[in-house]
Amino acid sequence: MPSGFLIDMDGVIYRGRDVIPGACEFVRALVERDVPFLFLTNNSQRTRLDVATKLRRLGFPVEERHIFTCAMATARFLSAQRPEGTAYVIGEGGLLQALHLHRYAVVDADPDYVVVGEGRTATVEMLDTAVKLILRGAKLIATNLDPSCPTHDGARAGCGAIVAMLETATGRRAFSVGKPSPVMLRAARKELGLSTGETTIVGDTMETDILGGVQLGFRSILVLTGNTRREDLARFAFRPDLVVDSIADLIPEVAGDGWERSAPPPPGELAPSAPRKAVERTRHRATASNGGPTKTARPPRRSPGRLAGDPKGI
Secondary structure, three states, X not given: OOOEEEEEOEOOOEEOOEEOOOHHHHHHHHHHOOOOEEEXXXXXXXXHHHHHXXXXXXXXXXXXXXXXXXXXXXXXXXXXXXXXXEEEEEOOHHHHHHHHHOOOEEOOOOOOEEXXXXXXXXXXXXXXXXXXXXXXXXXXXXXXXXXXXOOOOOOEEOHHHHHHHHHHHHOOXXXXXXXXXXHHHHHHHHHHOOOHHHEXXXXXXXXXXXXXXXXXXXXXXXXXXXXXXHHHHHHOOOOOOEEEOOHHHHHHHHHOOOOOEOOOOOOOOOOXXXXXXXXXXXXXXXXOOOOOEEOOXXXXXXXXXXXXXXXXXX
């Protein structure tokens, strides 16, 4: 059984303002069994507290320590690259707070970086300023490259759309920290104290969650409650380890109920959808010295922590 989960949110545990059936029960099973997990988001608008509060109001038994945002990953990355640096920011409260907690000053002139996040406050004047600063030597950093952002009343332009404008205007390429970047996913794994083989990522988007998991060697699970349909998988050169109709299909696995193992699907075939009461897993069994399969002992459970030296865990 996997030792910990990195879980996307929109399209996996809720859709807009509606909780996906079985999602609260899945999270409750993780909490009751002390299975380490983090919710990941490429939205840099909200702080860790904001996101945790939203989830609790939807009925999820979570705390701030269960949240990991691309704003947090970006602030940590910049702090490691250039401690106590400066940034011109196009973004909102979540990104600004994360930068301040890592002793980054937000400035309007001569910044080390131009940092672009999610938000609704970008103006033409801000974009013009960002272009000038980048051309004068500031490095362009994107919290993520998602071209659009889902909302309860439809999609709106995302961070990636703003970054694309700046890249086109300056001829400079942005460095992106959010999913599927290994910078964010590796930091999230380390936050839980897990090894690569102990980490499972659950998402609804092939281009971010699943791609990132495949690149880093995590076990990857695609849910079909979001943006991806089963027939879409044929377009991709990579595949998830498992495809399920809903995150509710994973409850038996976490709860320790019976489930069957299966070998990975042969090339050209899609991973099977999991039945409600028996989740098929594609992890390889360890092999005994006589060539026969044997069960691998489950490693000790760990609780989410925070990285050493990380102020207030953000």
